[in-house]
Amino acid sequence: MKLIKTLGAITILSTLSLNAADSNSIKHFGFSAIFGVASETLLHKNYQQFDDIEKISYATAIASLPGLAKELTDDDFSNEDMVFNILGALSGAVFSNYLNNNTSIFIAHSKENKSSQIKLAYKF
DSSP, X not given: OHHHHHHHHHXXXXXXXXXXXXXXXXXXXXXXXXXXXXXXXXHHHHOXXXXXXXXXXXXXHHHHHHHHHHHHHSSSOOHHHHHHHHXXXXXXXXXXXXXHHHEEEEEEEETTTTEEXXXXXXXX
């Protein structure tokens, strides 16, 4: 339940911030969120010895690296864009952690019926 509240707070803050931002900041947020989801998913599946806070922290750091590389190659470093990179990476990592802890996807194939099923399970 605490993670749901944290996810909700980050989403609300992100939405409020994006309303005041230009389209460039929205792009930084969006791409970093995608990297956050991917990074946390990889950490979640391959490094099960980490707890949730470690997975989210490492995923945020990893997902912020493409944005940092982009800012370092720009003519001038933008602190605002970097904030949106980090905020997007954090939001994506938290969202991914929540989904990875509470959902499962199963694929079942039946040769007799010549059919496949994709099942989504949600842990209440």
